[in-house]
Amino acid sequence: MVAEAPLYLDACATTPLAQVAHEAMEAARQLAWANPSSLHGFGLSAAESLERSRHSLASSLGTGAEAIRFCSGATESVHLALLGAAATLPVGRLLISAVEHPAVNAAAAQLQRQGWQVEPIPVGPTGLLDLGVLESLLHPPTRLVSVIAAQSEVGSIQPLTTIAQLCRQAGVLLHTDAVQLAPHRPIAMDELGLDLVSLSAHKLGGPRGVGALLVRPGLRLEPLLGGGGQERGQRAGTEPVVLAAGFAAALAAARRHQLDGTSQRLEASRDHLLHDLLALPGVRLSGPDPTRQPRLPHHISLLLSDGQGRPLDGRKLVRALWNEGVAVSSGSACSGGSGRAEPSPVLLAMGWDRSQAASGLRLSLGSWLEASQLERVPLALERAMASCGAAAP
Ligand SMILES: Cc1ncc(COP(=O)(O)O)c(C=O)c1O
Structure with a gap:
């Protein structure tokens, strides 16, 4: 038996709920519990809360509120990004790094079954992408690239600015799994010119069960699920208003921690x-x-x-x-x-x-x-x- 309380050193797996997230969720639970699509006052309060969370997240992420699609977490976000974007493109080649999270590998495997060619880009001994190989493959039939912004197992941070520049010059869509980077570094979505960014609340002090896909305005995505027209018709299902409030408060606190x-x-x-x-x-x-x-x-x-x-x-x-x-x-x-x-x-x-x-x-x-x-x-x-x-x- 150990005398002292156990130490939790597993933030990359999940984080404890931050106090600010807890408070924001308690407030939303009181005032914004209704369905945000309902037209009565209860629904309007929920819709207002959801939009506040959306604006707060967007300003933490260097983009506009119209870019945010709330979803259940990064696993869903990654699938919506890759499968949803691929469905709007002719079948082609997807490049992924050799050190992606299993969620990206699983979405890539689905695309492979649909006829896409999936090419893993090798990494060096510290986990950094071989940019030469990436660049050499940025031509047709490559139509989509997915790179993990910061690797959860070994902590390497990819040169996202350069990768985004290369993809933009080649006219290839770039998705990045920024789940582990977002708690620690600013994600300047618009400035970097990122097309699709996946995030998860529970890795940054927010609740489990909510995440987001950031979608560059104007980019078409085929929804994975049919139903209501929520989230600009790209992610059906009644929005998690209370969880979104916790997510936004946690990310805002993480951004403050990066500055204070x-x-x-x-x-x-x-x-x-x-x-x-x-x-x-x-x-x-x-x-x-x-x-x-x-x-x-x-x-x-x-x-x-x-x-x-x-x-x-x-x-x-x-x-x-x-x-x-x-x-x-x-x-x-x-x-x-x-x-x-x-x-x-x-x-x-x-x-x-x-x-x-x-x-x-x-x-x-x-x-x-x-x-x-x-x-x-x-x-x-x-x-x-x-x-x-x-x-x-
Ligand atoms: C880098 C990375 N991507 C995606 C995920 C999946 O996130 P979620 O648990 O929100 O589905 C995780 C969580 O393990 C992760 O660390």
Whole structure:
């Protein structure tokens, strides 16, 4: 048993609900509970609240309110972006990075079944896209590109400005999954000239069950579902007014944190913790080195090995660290039945071998943590690694 309360270091999986989001949702629950399509006063209050949330999100994202389509989260948003845009285009080629979230890979696989050619663009050892390969493929039949703005497992931030420029020059539509970037960096949708942007509220202090697709005004999209004409006819279904209020409040707070020093303090805590973790034997960094390359400011990803240099099992480490009172995650999935870690596709794409790619661990911090609480993490990891090492066959 651990004496202290467990530490939550898994912000990339989900964040606790921010107080401002909770308050905004409580207010909306009181005043804006009705269906925003209803013509009576209750409905008008709900519609007004929804539009306030839409305007607030848009101003946090450097675009106009007409760009926002509320939906259930980023998985839906990504599918609407890729399948909805592809349905308006002749069958062609979709380029995706080799380190996309499974939601993008799944939407790409659906397009492949419809006859689209799907080409993964390779990444280098830090997870950054090979821009030369991207550029060489930006000609017909390429019609659509999807790139993850910031990688959830290894923290790399793609050069979105350059990627958007290349796509625009080639006349190819660009979708970006900005789920992990939006809590930490401004997304200047219009300035960057992005066509489609996917976001999720629960990764930035908002509630689960709501997200958005940002659609460049004028861009046609085929809806995935028929029904009511909500969200400019592109996403049918009664809008989640209360959740949208929480989403907007959480994103506005995240933007304030990027400007008022909170993000910088978080980054300094991350740097300090990373320094202490890398001093432990058998611990090395995966993804970009934050002293030299852009990396999500709250993000640490490690590869771990035992005293003999043999990679440890990332999933066992997650459980062992939880026994030490620290909640983290690993990029590896469980292999069918054996319980052992399968290599992470992201780490494989970055060039790590199979056993190294099964030894990954991710620690992602958030503003709910005090710097002093992190002091116990290195010892916890050392103990967890020792217990996994002892259990290894
Ligand atoms: C980069 C990225 N894209 C998409 C998703 C899917 O988000 P949601 O849970 O809102 O469907 C996630 C969440 O794991 C993510 O990290």
